[in-house]
Amino acid sequence: MDRMFTVFIVDDDAGVAKGLARLLRANGYDVQCFASAIEFLGRHDSSVPGCVLLDVSMPGVDGLELQQALSADVVSHRPIVFLTGKADVPTSVQAMKAGAVDFLTKPADDKVLLAAIARAERQDEKARREFAEQDAIGRRVAALTPREREVLGHVVAGRLNKQIAGDLGTVEKTIKVHRSRMMAKMGVRTVADLGRLAEKVGIGGSMANG
Amino acid sequence: MLTPDRVRCFCLWCCILTGTFLSGAPPAGAAAPDRVLLLHSFGFDFSPWSETATSFRSELLKRAPRPIDLYEASVFTGRFDKPQEEASLVGYLRSLFAEHRLDLIVTLGGPAVSFAQHHRSSLFPSTPLLMTAIAQQRIDQLLAGENDTSVALSLDLRQYITNILRLRPQTDNIFVIIGNSPLEQYWLAELRRQYQPFAKRVNFTWSNNLSFSDLLKRAANLPPNSAIFYFILIVDADGVPHVQGQGLSAIRAVANAPIFGFGDYELGQGIVGGPLNPTRVLGSRAAVAAVQILQGEVPRKIKVTPTGFARAAYDWRELERWNIREDLLPPNSIVEFRGQSPWQQFRWQISLVATVMLAQALLILFGLIQHRKRQAAEKSLAESEERVTFTAASMNVGLWHYTQGTEQLWSTEHCRKIFEVEPDAHFTRESLLRLVHPDDRRSAAVMFREMTDGSASAVREFRIVLSGDRIRWIRARTRSSSDHNGVPEKVSGIFVDFTDLKAAESEAAVQRSELAHLMRVSVLGELSGAMAHELNQPLTAILSNAQAAVQWLSREPPALEEVRDALADIVHEDNRAGEVIRRLRGLLRKGESKTEPVDINELVESTMSLLHSELVARRISAATDLHPGLPVIMGDSIQVQQVILNIVMNAMDAMMATLVGQRRILIRTGFDEHGFITVSIRDSGTGIKSDERRLFEPFFTTKEQGLGLGLALCSTIVEAHGGKLSLGNHECGGAEAVLLLPTEEYRIAAQ
Numbered sequence: 001m002d003r004m005f006t007v008f009i010v011d012d013d014a015g016v017a018k019g020l021a022r023l024l025r026a027n028g029y030d031v032q033c034f035a036s037a038i039e040f041l042g043r044h045d046s047s048v049p050g051c052v053l054l055d056v057s058m059p060g061v062d063g064l065e066l067q068q069a070l071s072a073d074v075v076s077h078r079p080i081v082f083l084t085g086k087a088d089v090p091t092s093v094q095a096m097k098a099g100a101v102d103f104l105t106k107p108a109d110d111k112v113l114l115a116a117i118a119r120a121e122r123q124d125e126k127a128r129r130e131f132a133e134q135d136a137i138g139r140r141v142a143a144l145t146p147r148e149r150e151v152l153g154h155v156v157a158g159r160l161n162k163q164i165a166g167d168l169g170t171v172e173k174t175i176k177v178h179r180s181r182m183m184a185k186m187g188v189r190t191v192a193d194l195g196r197l198a199e200k201v202g203i204g205g206s207m208a209n210g
Numbered sequence: 211m212l213t214p215d216r217v218r219c220f221c222l223w224c225c226i227l228t229g230t231f232l233s234g235a236p237p238a239g240a241a242a243p244d245r246v247l248l249l250h251s252f253g254f255d256f257s258p259w260s261e262t263a264t265s266f267r268s269e270l271l272k273r274a275p276r277p278i279d280l281y282e283a284s285v286f287t288g289r290f291d292k293p294q295e296e297a298s299l300v301g302y303l304r305s306l307f308a309e310h311r312l313d314l315i316v317t318l319g320g321p322a323v324s325f326a327q328h329h330r331s332s333l334f335p336s337t338p339l340l341m342t343a344i345a346q347q348r349i350d351q352l353l354a355g356e357n358d359t360s361v362a363l364s365l366d367l368r369q370y371i372t373n374i375l376r377l378r379p380q381t382d383n384i385f386v387i388i389g390n391s392p393l394e395q396y397w398l399a400e401l402r403r404q405y406q407p408f409a410k411r412v413n414f415t416w417s418n419n420l421s422f423s424d425l426l427k428r429a430a431n432l433p434p435n436s437a438i439f440y441f442i443l444i445v446d447a448d449g450v451p452h453v454q455g456q457g458l459s460a461i462r463a464v465a466n467a468p469i470f471g472f473g474d475y476e477l478g479q480g481i482v483g484g485p486l487n488p489t490r491v492l493g494s495r496a497a498v499a500a501v502q503i504l505q506g507e508v509p510r511k512i513k514v515t516p517t518g519f520a521r522a523a524y525d526w527r528e529l530e531r532w533n534i535r536e537d538l539l540p541p542n543s544i545v546e547f548r549g550q551s552p553w554q555q556f557r558w559q560i561s562l563v564a565t566v567m568l569a570q571a572l573l574i575l576f577g578l579i580q581h582r583k584r585q586a587a588e589k590s591l592a593e594s595e596e597r598v599t600f601t602a603a604s605m606n607v608g609l610w611h612y613t614q615g616t617e618q619l620w621s622t623e624h625c626r627k628i629f630e631v632e633p634d635a636h637f638t639r640e641s642l643l644r645l646v647h648p649d650d651r652r653s654a655a656v657m658f659r660e661m662t663d664g665s666a667s668a669v670r671e672f673r674i675v676l677s678g679d680r681i682r683w684i685r686a687r688t689r690s691s692s693d694h695n696g697v698p699e700k701v702s703g704i705f706v707d708f709t710d711l712k713a714a715e716s717e718a719a720v721q722r723s724e725l726a727h728l729m730r731v732s733v734l735g736e737l738s739g740a741m742a743h744e745l746n747q748p749l750t751a752i753l754s755n756a757q758a759a760v761q762w763l764s765r766e767p768p769a770l771e772e773v774r775d776a777l778a779d780i781v782h783e784d785n786r787a788g789e790v791i792r793r794l795r796g797l798l799r800k801g802e803s804k805t806e807p808v809d810i811n812e813l814v815e816s817t818m819s820l821l822h823s824e825l826v827a828r829r830i831s832a833a834t835d836l837h838p839g840l841p842v843i844m845g846d847s848i849q850v851q852q853v854i855l856n857i858v859m860n861a862m863d864a865m866m867a868t869l870v871g872q873r874r875i876l877i878r879t880g881f882d883e884h885g886f887i888t889v890s891i892r893d894s895g896t897g898i899k900s901d902e903r904r905l906f907e908p909f910f911t912t913k914e915q916g917l918g919l920g921l922a923l924c925s926t927i928v929e930a931h932g933g934k935l936s937l938g939n940h941e942c943g944g945a946e947a948v949l950l951l952p953t954e955e956y957r958i959a960a961q
Contacts, residue, residue: 018755022758058826083822
């Protein structure tokens with residue numbers, strides 16, 4: 001019952017890493033261990049689905065810094081579960097605010113730990129799905145001609161064909177043609193659907209500002 | 211009592227004598243000398259006539275072509291009121307010149323002229339007459355004949371007064387000294403007449419009606435701004451004659467006003483001076499005229515203008531006396547008797563005396579000062595001795611003093627008190643040694659031997675046992691002074707009873723141990739966070755492994771390999787935790803310091819592992835460079851670890867402000883050529899700003915939360931191990947602590 005999900009353990013204490021690895025493997029996860037944040041950043045493969053099980057106090061780059069480094073990576077969105085011996089409020093608050101899945105203290109109960117990992121897994125899955133979706137939409141948008149692209153923007157903004165024609169300096173008839181071609185390329189029938197798609201890729205909002 | 215008869219007799223004798231003296235017997239056959247008769251008016255000694263006569267005589271004898279036979283006689287008309295009996299005198303004179311021709315008669319003064327004219331026809335019908343010492347106005351009154359001539363005085367009497375007023379302008383009262391004889395009365399009237407114009411300015415008083423003693427009294431009590439004009443004094447109101455000089459000197463002795471005189475002979479006798487009757491000049495002139503007559507000149511043809519005042523002459527001494535400024539004197543004056551003040555006269559004598567006196571005074575002063583100084587010195591010495599004795603006693607110090615030659619031991623009272631020796635009991639080296647504690651006797655004996663050998667100053671400590679088995683600690687310090695041969699002759703020293711100090715010391719040692727323990731506990735407190743973390747790691751590992759093992763076991767089939775590995779790891783982690791606990795326990799343990807072999811490298815490593823999590827938390831990278839195979843040191847490993855721990859924690863604290871990437875600690879061990887193990891702990895912090903000495907002071911801290919006891923305690927521990935702890939700045943930045951600990955071999959060698 002192996003899940004295709006890897007837990008990347010980043011902890012400088014070898015004993016702890018080994019123990020955790022064993023536990024996770026016993027629960028069907030793939031595990032990769034890294035003794036330092038640098039090592040992790042250097043070697044991990046962002047296409048592999050997985051999460052990071054991260055210690056905070058490590059020499060060199062510590063856990064929180066690694067979290068920051070990862071959040072800058074748009075592609076990977078690795079969810080992070082903190083597991084640390086140094087548990088103080090400021091650290092935990094910072095970690096959670098920066099988007100950690102959970103912040104656990106050592107020694108951690110296995111059930112608590114696994115629950116956190118599962119949550120991370122789901123989050124990762126969801127993130128990937130969304131990312132894939134966005135990717136697809138983005139490709140569709142990229143296939144539009146510049147004119148169609150413009151029309152898309154105006155339609156999403158709720159402008160009537162007549163109005164769009166006026167804005168773009170052309171006739172309604174032309175607009176209608178662009179519109180139907182655009183809708184086909186985008187794979188939607190209703191304006192509402194289009195709006196949803198557009199929103200997903202960040203197109204939309206008021207055109208009034210231009 | 212002067213009676214006329216007596217005076218005549220006297221006069222007679224004078225004549226005879228004078229004649230005898232002056233004439234002498236002319237050699238027979240020689241040309242006959244000129245005979246001259248000098249006829250006085252008042253006697254022979256009355257001024258101014260006598261002075262004129264003296265001048266005349268000497269000049270005549272000088273100038274005369276032929277020897278002069280001089281005779282002198284006197285009438286006394288001028289002195290007495292009643293007409294005299296002149297007959298006898300006439301007779302005498304006649305008899306005198308019966309045999310011999312008289313060649314010249316010279317008269318001095320008016321009365322003599324009267325007499326001569328009266329009796330000329332009977333006495334000297336053909337003898338020429340020379341009148342002198344007479345005022346011109348009197349001559350005018352007398353009838354002068356063919357055979358007469360005169361050398362007279364013409365004196366402006368007013369000049370006497372103007373002189374007084376010129377020199378003493380403040381004068382408003384002039385006391386005129388003048389006698390009461392008929393002649394003087396004549397002159398008194400003359401003076402009054404002449405001085406009338408001065409009456410407004412000056413009050414004149416006359417002495418003519420005063421006895422001489424009254425006159426003197428008056429002269430002595432004149433009102434201020436007075437002057438005395440001594441005109442002439444022949445006979446006073448009592449009828450007493452005053453020969454030349456007498457009156458003046460008597461008056462001068464008592465006068466309280468300046469005396470202005472009449473004639474030139476008075477200058478130097480106490481008169482201030484001024485225009486003066488020129489008797490000398492007059493006499494000379496008269497003599498010249500006399501010679502002319504003797505040489506055959508017709509008297510009538512000899513016309514001599516009356517003689518007036520010579521240059522005004524002053525006595526400098528009187529000017530000084532009466533503070534009369536010389537610039538008041540008339541131009542062309544003569545100042546005589548210009549004397550030197552006593553200072554000027556005896557300048558060098560006075561200087562010499564003054565110098566001698568000064569030298570004497572200085573010597574005396576010097577002597578006094580020395581004496582005073584010595585007294586002060588003696589006093590201060592006595593005080594100082596007293597102070598020393600007192601101070602020594604109050605510090606529980608006994609002073610002693612041992613002379614080689616006499617084998618005498620002198621000691622202060624307090625010294626005896628320390629050893630509880632009776633004041634009258636013998637206190638010798640032997641009795642001292644007997645009091646020394648048996649264990650220390652050898653050392654004390656050495657000390658005494660050194661004393662007499664004259665070795666350098668030594669400090670020794672020994673115990674003495676007093677009555678009741680009381681033990682006191684004594685510290686002795688000796689010093690010997692040698693004579694010029696280098697043989698020690700005197701040994702002196704002090705004994706200090708420092709029993710109390712020693713008690714305090716041991717108490718302090720106990721307290722230090724307690725404090726060390728406290729320190730460890732507080733250090734642990736600081737470390738508790740780190741401790742928790744240190745324990746947490748193995749615990750986490752154990753838990754994970756155990757939970758994993760359970761899961762592996764529940765698989766179908768159970769993954770026994772995994773389980774075995776898990777259990778092995780659990781054991782390993784457990785040991786790790788145990789180590790940490792053990793170290794913790796060690797730090798917590800209280801107790802006396804142990805002396806056991808200690809491996810420094812191992813200590814360093816365990817300290818670093820204790821601090822591992824803390825180092826990581828603070829982002830400090832720590833490195834060690836441990837010299838392999840270091841010899842062991844004998845000491846208390848816990849205490850030494852305490853020191854290393856403290857220093858490393860200080861180093862960590864020092865780097866709080868340093869940039870994260872630059873926080874480094876380097877610990878290096880080794881040993882130096884002196885046989886010391888060296889542990890050097892370097893950080894890359896801010897370095898040491900304070901004075902190194904202060905860092906080791908108890909309660910001195912640069913940390914906000916610090917107690918300030920760490921380094922003080924550390925250096926105590928290190929020194930107790932025979933080592934040294936130093937702290938300084940490294941040249942590459944940051945601080946470096948160097949711990950030196952002696953190896954066992956070195957310690958043995960040192961003993």
